[in-house]
Amino acid sequence: MKIAIYGYGNLGRGVECAIQNNKDMELFGVFSRRDPKNVKTLTGAPVYPASDVLSYKEEINVMIICGGSATDLPRQTPELAKYFNVVDSFDTHADIPKHFAAVDKSAKESSHTAIISCGWDPGMFSINRVYMESILPDGSTYTFWGKGVSQGHSDAVRRIPGVLDARQYTVPVPEAVERVRNGENPELTTRMKHTMECFVVAEEGADKAAIEQAIKTMPKYFDEYDTTVTFISMEEMKEKHSALPHGGSVIRSGRTGLEKECGHTIEYSLKLDSNPQFTSSVLVCCARAIWKKSGQGVTGCLTMLDLAPADLSPMSGEELRAHCL
């Protein structure tokens, strides 16, 4: 199948690499809003101007849209779904129903197949929440994120006057994770679940105490957490904090039995060297699934909750039953 990439940032580059790992796929090329002359792809894949995308609609089986959730995807996915089978990683949880409705309408009207919110949260974590809650209806589900970089939080710190660069890590509180793993079903406040670590490069002569105070009291981002702020040099920032690791766990513990006498714990965990690389690997196998669904005559918008594991795999049902079941 022929895949194209729309938007060439960290995620687009991740998709470009991930396609190389999948023999049943071929990268048609990259669409960018920048001048193609100034975009050099990692693998030498061709670059086309985003404005020309409709000229290639007969040649592309699935378009993976690699824009941001804040402003790009709400416009791009419904628009491109008029002409292509599309995949995106829309991750603003609260706005998913609205985005779904827009993409569904557009894909249904044009008889295309779309899937939104692919990745790990939303994505693999969501899938696991549904499996866990379906199997153990009587229980509690917990999600822990990290240790990992949140780009939104890092950006928020960078906007504070006197800050040259910043990196924020979300860190799960080990005692909270242990209590959940032990099936204690604890009540956990935001502060009890995660701590925040910030590494900041300050301008020369900046008021570091004021910066630290501004971070720790920032509403929505930091005020509900215990936050540590460490000032470092630009060299240390580049050397130790240029990667984008992430991960986390979804854990459910629940009870079964006539008198609820049996406890069970299910845990799904990720430890990722690179958040965008892993997310793109999920996007690529969702592209395969969407191409299969399109071939089966399914149109409109789906999410990963609507795909069977077999849909994501390059193996046949027979191979899967023999080797993976």
Add this chain to the structure above:
Amino acid sequence: MKIAIYGYGNLGRGVECAIQNNKDMELFGVFSRRDPKNVKTLTGAPVYPASDVLSYKEEINVMIICGGSATDLPRQTPELAKYFNVVDSFDTHADIPKHFAAVDKSAKESSHTAIISCGWDPGMFSINRVYMESILPDGSTYTFWGKGVSQGHSDAVRRIPGVLDARQYTVPVPEAVERVRNGENPELTTRMKHTMECFVVAEEGADKAAIEQAIKTMPKYFDEYDTTVTFISMEEMKEKHSALPHGGSVIRSGRTGLEKECGHTIEYSLKLDSNPQFTSSVLVCCARAIWKKSGQGVTGCLTMLDLAPADLSPMSGEELRAHCL
């Protein structure tokens, strides 16, 4: 939907309890080969003779077959699929393709929907293997079982002359699990992955050294493992070893990036107080999925690899997108 149970052992009792946790289901009753007068159900559900099962075929939406994989299910599932939508937990991995073919033929001919090999391995572990391998094609998958009781191994020990009762636990080797979690992709022999612990009640005057030797050298069951044998009293056996805990982990580590510079680890783990209780909880949500599939006109045999997470859930697509995605 109305569910019936065929076969009333540990698994059947687990299904009976699990149905109580699911408000969209009702237990029609239990079919047993024993005289119904001698079968007392946990919840007071009615018991019918297995030989009368066809009289009730209009009243039952899905039949959950709770027999054993060795001799019951290969006969029962294809036979009952002629008259019912059926669910089983067939777990002899090597024979799954053959069992699938028999059930598929029977269900297709009668326009019923069947699902085999539901549970956790095969089942949730299989699902996770497929997700992991689809997302990270370049990597290695490892399965660890335990700590938990293997009923097959316990039975094998009980057949040794001089043994009154026995319980065997499979225990994963912590160092092996750690190496896999760290993404080392180690080559692990059978002996390096698990150890075996046996607790044995011997007849008075039995040759304990001979029993220990017979266990440790038993082909297929113990000879490839480091095994410890501990002789205990019948009282201790009843007090400390009457539960059937189990669990385990599926772990895949894989690499992405142009130069494979990023490593990622995915782990799915279960810690279960009761293996049959958890397996039955999976069977029950598979029954829901099969009833939905039957309503969509799907016929023939499926496995959990063919079901989407949404199929297993009592929630609508809209609810799932709003609450779980």
